[in-house]
Amino acid sequence: MSAPMNLAVKLGPLHLKNPVLTASGTFGYGEEFEPFLDLNRLGGFVVKGLSCRPRPGNRSPRTWETPAGMLNSIGLENCGIDRFLEEKLPRLRKYRTAIIANLFGETIEEYCEVARKADAGEGLAALELNISCPNTARGGIDFGCDPEATREVVRAVRDVTSLPLMVKLTPNVTDIRPLAEAAQQGGADILSLVNTFFGMAIDIRSRRPRLSTRHGGLSGPAIKPMAIYLVDRVRAATDLPIVGIGGIRSGEDAVEFMIAGASAVQVGTGNFVDPLCSVHVLEEIETFLEKEGIQELRGLIGSLPR
Amino acid sequence: MLFETQVEVRANKILGAEIFLLTLHAPDIARAALPGQFVMLQASPSPEPLLRRPMSFCQIGPSGSPATGPETFRILYQVAGSGTRLMTRLVPGDTLSCLGPLGRGFPLLPGGHPRRVVLVAGGIGLAPFPFMAERLRGSGIAWTLLYGARSAGQIVGVDWFRQLGGDPVLVTEDGSVGEKGFVTAPLARMVEEDRDGIEVYACGPDPMLRAVARVCREGGVPCRLSLEAVMPCGFGVCLGCGVEANRPEGGYLRICTDGPVFAGEEIRF
Numbered sequence: 198m199s200a201p202m203n204l205a206v207k208l209g210p211l212h213l214k215n216p217v218l219t220a221s222g223t224f225g226y227g228e229e230f231e232p233f234l235d236l237n238r239l240g241g242f243v244v245k246g247l248s249c250r251p252r253p254g255n256r257s258p259r260t261w262e263t264p265a266g267m268l269n270s271i272g273l274e275n276c277g278i279d280r281f282l283e284e285k286l287p288r289l290r291k292y293r294t295a296i297i298a299n300l301f302g303e304t305i306e307e308y309c310e311v312a313r314k315a316d317a318g319e320g321l322a323a324l325e326l327n328i329s330c331p332n333t334a335r336g337g338i339d340f341g342c343d344p345e346a347t348r349e350v351v352r353a354v355r356d357v358t359s360l361p362l363m364v365k366l367t368p369n370v371t372d373i374r375p376l377a378e379a380a381q382q383g384g385a386d387i388l389s390l391v392n393t394f395f396g397m398a399i400d401i402r403s404r405r406p407r408l409s410t411r412h413g414g415l416s417g418p419a420i421k422p423m424a425i426y427l428v429d430r431v432r433a434a435t436d437l438p439i440v441g442i443g444g445i446r447s448g449e450d451a452v453e454f455m456i457a458g459a460s461a462v463q464v465g466t467g468n469f470v471d472p473l474c475s476v477h478v479l480e481e482i483e484t485f486l487e488k489e490g491i492q493e494l495r496g497l498i499g500s501l502p503r
Numbered sequence: 504m505l506f507e508t509q510v511e512v513r514a515n516k517i518l519g520a521e522i523f524l525l526t527l528h529a530p531d532i533a534r535a536a537l538p539g540q541f542v543m544l545q546a547s548p549s550p551e552p553l554l555r556r557p558m559s560f561c562q563i564g565p566s567g568s569p570a571t572g573p574e575t576f577r578i579l580y581q582v583a584g585s586g587t588r589l590m591t592r593l594v595p596g597d598t599l600s601c602l603g604p605l606g607r608g609f610p611l612l613p614g615g616h617p618r619r620v621v622l623v624a625g626g627i628g629l630a631p632f633p634f635m636a637e638r639l640r641g642s643g644i645a646w647t648l649l650y651g652a653r654s655a656g657q658i659v660g661v662d663w664f665r666q667l668g669g670d671p672v673l674v675t676e677d678g679s680v681g682e683k684g685f686v687t688a689p690l691a692r693m694v695e696e697d698r699d700g701i702e703v704y705a706c707g708p709d710p711m712l713r714a715v716a717r718v719c720r721e722g723g724v725p726c727r728l729s730l731e732a733v734m735p736c737g738f739g740v741c742l743g744c745g746v747e748a749n750r751p752e753g754g755y756l757r758i759c760t761d762g763p764v765f766a767g768e769e770i771r772f
C-alpha cells in the first residue's frame with residue numbers, strides 16, 4: 198500500500214481535503230446520507246437550497262425520468278435558514294468536512310437576509326449562491342440570466358459575508374462568459390457550474406406535461422457534455438477557481454471536468470442512483486491518478502491546452 | 504437497518520398478462536423486510552435506465568433453515584414501461600444493485616381492536632399483500648382480500664392466499680372472473696355490515712385509493728393507503744415524491760420515507 202495520496206485542493210479562500218463535493222438538492226441536509234457513508238470522506242457537501250422562510254415546494258408530479266437524466270421541478274422546497282441553523286447545522290458540526298450552504302431568494306434583500314443569517318451560523322465553510330431564481334423586481338427573469346442582476350446580487354451578498362463565496366451559474370443563457378465575468382466583478386471567490394438545463398416532457402396519451410409546473414430542470418449524465426463545454430468557456434473568461442457540476446457518476450467523469458479546468462466537482466443526480474456515488478467518485482479519482490502515475494491534482498486541473 | 508447490496512436473480516417467472524414474479528437472493532434485505540416496505544432496484548445490469556425502480560416486497564423466503572432465516576425475497580411486477588420491460592429479460596445469475604428495505608409499511612397489528620383486516624388490492628397493487636397476509640395470519644389476526652383487476656388475465660397469485668387460509672373476493676371490470684365492477688362495491692358492503700369490526704389496508708392505482716378512502720371515511724372505518732409516485736431516490740433526499748399533507752400548516756409529505764403507507768386522514772389527495 199502506498200502512502201495515502203494528497204488530494205487537497207485550494208479554491209481561493211476555500212480549502213478542501215479532496216475535490217469531491219455533493220450538489221445542492223441531491224444530498225438533503227447531509228444527515229440523510231449518514232446510514233450510507235462517512236461524511237468525513239468527502240471534500241465537502243452542499244446542503245439543499247435555503248431561503249429566508251420555509252418553502253413548501255411545487256405540487257406533484259415533480260420529477261420525470263428522461264434518457265440518461267431526469268427532469269425536476271421540486272420548487273426549492275426547504276426548511277428555511279433559521280431551522281437549518283438551529284436544528285440541522287449543530288448536528289453536522291462534528292464532521293471534519295466543508296459544509297457549504299446553498300442560498301437563494303427572490304429579491305436582493307432576501308438574498309442578503311439569508312446570507313447574513315448564514316454568515317452568523319457557526320460551522321459553515323462557504324456559501325454557494327443559487328442565482329437561477331426569478332428576480333421578482335425585474336419581471337421574473339432569472340438573476341443568473343442577466344449580467345447586471347448577477348453583478349448586483351453577488352456584490353450585495355459579498356458586502357454581508359466574509360465567508361468564501363461560490364456563485365452557481367445557470368446554463369440557460371446564450372453566452373455564459375458575461376455572466377461569469379459579472380459574478381467575478383461582484384466579488385465571487387469561486388464559480389460553480391452548472392445548474393440544471395430547462396427541459397420538458399409530455400405524456401403523449403393524455404397530452405399533458407409530465408411535470409405539474411410544465412417545465413423543469415434537466416440533470417444527470419445527459420447534460421455532462423454541455424456542462425464540460427461551459428466549464429471550458431468559463432475558464433476562457435475568468436481566472437476564478439471552478440467547481441464542475443453535471444452528470445458526474447464516476448471518477449473518470451470527474452477527471453474529465455478537472456482536465457477542462459475544474460478544481461473540484463459536485464456529484465448531483467448520481468447520489469439518487471447510488472447513495473455511495475460520491476465516495477466511489479473519490480476512490481476512482483485516486484485509482485486513476487495512481488494508474489496514470491500522476492502525483493498531484495495540480496498536474497490534472499486545467500491541463501487541457503487553452 | 505438499511506442495505507445497499509448486489510442481489511442475485513434466482514428466478515423470473517411469468518404469471519399472467521405481463522405480470523412476473525422475480526426471486527432475488529439478498530439475505531440482509533430479506534431478513535429486515537416488513538410488509539408494505541419496498542426496495543429501489545436497478546432494472547437491468549446495464550447502466551440504463553439511470554434511476555432504480557421502487558418495488559414492494561411480495562413474499563419473503565422460504566428460508567434455508569429456521570436457524571439462518573430467509574435468504575430470498577420476491578417481487579411481483581407488471582410491465583409498465585421501459586424499465587419493467589427490461590426486467591422481464593433478467594435471468595438467474597444476473598446481479599443488480601438494490602437498496603432496502605425502505606419506507607414505512609402497513610401496521611403489523613391494526614390500530615384499534617378490529618376483528619378483521621380487509622386488504623384491498625387493485626391490479627399490481629396486490630404485490631405487498633401475500634407478505635402482509637402471511638404476517639397477519641402469524642399474529643392470529645383475521646383478514647380478507649378484496650382483489651380487483653381489469654380482467655381475468657391480470658388476476659394472479661390467488662392460490663397464495665388460499666394456502667394461507669383465505670378466500671379472496673375477486674372483482675373484474677369486465678366480469679370475466681368474480682363480481683363485475685370495482686372492488687369498492689364489496690368493500691362498501693363490508694363497511695356497511697361491520698363498520699366497527701374492520702380496518703382497511705389498500706394498495707392500487709390512485710383512483711381506486713381515492714374511492715377506498717371515501718368509502719372508509721363515510722363509513723367511519725380506519726384505512727391505510729399505500730401510495731405510488733415517481734421515485735428518483737427512494738430514501739428521502741430528492742423531494743421528488745411529495746403528497747399534500749392534511750394538516751393546517753399544509754406542505755408535503757415524502758411518499759418514500761413518510762410513507763408509502765399513510766393513514767387516510769394524513770394526506771390530501
Ligand SMILES: Cc1cc2nc3c(=O)[nH]c(=O)nc-3n(C[C@H](O)[C@H](O)[C@H](O)COP(=O)(O)OP(=O)(O)OC[C@H]3O[C@@H](n4cnc5c(N)ncnc54)[C@H](O)[C@@H]3O)c2cc1C
Nearest residue numbers: 262557558559579580581583584585586587630731732733
Ligand atoms: C413504493 C412503491 C412500490 C411499488 N411496488 C411495485 C411492485 O411491487 N410491482 C410493480 O409492478 N410496480 C410497483 N411500483 C410501481 C413501479 O415502480 C413502476 O411501475 C415502475 O417504476 C415503472 O417503471 P418503467 O420504467 O417500466 O416505466 P416508465 O414509464 O418507462 O418509467 C419512467 C419513470 O417513471 C417512473 N414511473 C412510471 N410509472 C410509475 C408508477 N406507477 N409508480 C412509480 N413510478 C413510476 C419510473 O420509475 C421511471 O422513473 C411501485 C411503486 C412505488 C412508489
Ligand SMILES: Cc1cc2nc3c(=O)[nH]c(=O)nc-3n(C[C@H](O)[C@H](O)[C@H](O)COP(=O)(O)O)c2cc1C
Nearest residue numbers: 220221222246327391392416417443444445465466
Ligand atoms: C432534485 C434536484 C434538486 C435540486 N435542487 C437544487 C437546489 O436547491 N439548489 C441548487 O442550487 N441546485 C439544485 N439542483 C441542481 C444540482 O445541484 C446540480 O446543479 C444539477 O443537478 C446538475 O448536476 P447533476 O447532473 O450531477 O445532477 C437540484 C437538482 C436536482 C436533480
Ligand code: FES
Nearest residue numbers: 736737739742759
Ligand atoms: S423519492 Fe426522493 S425523496 Fe422520495
